[in-house]
Amino acid sequence: NGYYPNAGLAKGKDGNFYGTTISGGAYGNGTIFRVTTNGSLTRLLSINFNPYATATGGLAQGSDGNFYGVTHPGADVGETTPGTVFKMTPTGHLVTLLSLDPAVGYLSYPPIQASDGNLYGTTGFFFRSEVLQGIVYKIMPDGTWTNLVALDSLDLAYGVSLVQGADGNLYGTAAGSDLSIDDGYGPGAIFRIVVPPPPPTLTIAQEGNQMVFSWPTNAAGFVLQLTTNLTPPIVWSDSTDASAVVGTQFTVTNVNSAVEQFFRLKQP
DSSP: OOBOOOSOOEEOTTSOEEEEOSBBSSSSBOEEEEEOTTOOEEEEEEOOSSSSOBOOSOOEEOTTSOEEEEEBOOTTTTTTSOOEEEEEOTTOOEEEEEEOOGGGOOBOSOOEEOTTSOEEEEBOEEETTEEEOOEEEEEOTTOOEEEEEEOOHHHHSEEOOOEEOTTSOEEEEEEOBOTTSTTOBOOOEEEEEOOOOOOOOOEEEEETTEEEEEEETTSTTOEEEEESOOSSSOOOEEOOSOEEEETTEEEEEEEOOSSOOEEEEEOO
16 A cells, blocks of 8 residues: 655545555555545555656645646656656546656645646755755646746745635745755745736626626726727727626626627736
8 A cells, every 4th residue: 555655635525535655555656545534545556657756745636626746756866857747536547747857846746726727836856965946837737837936046945835825826835955054954935926817707698789798806907899800900999888897797888789799808
């Protein structure tokens, strides 16, 4: 079943707990397991990404019900062996999302799935004689990787798991590194990363001979625009109908036109 479960447990939506070990299993690189609240343990799979990779950081469950984690190579091969971001179903089916170029840091903690559906996580590690500057990254559902923020080596050399606040922003802590100090550790930091809100959804409803357009009031700064032709070059113009606030929605009422019209929301 594996041994040395050095990371915490993730509570699944099914009420069970899920975790990882970094040794043992069929290949010696650790396991992923499920344990019930009465202590019944099930090994879901043995880790076998490459001869050295281990899932050091545990798991995080996403809004889609799947679990996300990372593998991290051992320090003796870490400079040339990539880490891996993976997705696992609650039944133990594993999918590799991507392998990480070691040049952008090393994966040690699982990414979280934020409210926009994307994965966010951190990289970074430092050895006794070398500081590897980490980053905060985003992975879109199609596997596209984006470097969001570079972590300063003194304060943020080693990022850990992130959490998403009620304001939609990401929060985390990181151990710093300072090679001028005997133990190599720096001051560290608590940080916040501002995440732009997702674009608003424009809702269109027909009421009698009128069309009612609405979008959330937390999407401030957007205006309703229209055009009668989508053949390039497209000319959009702002709607001349006044907007009103109804509950949590901006609304614009427009009398049905005999001419075909197309609408969009646009930030000036």
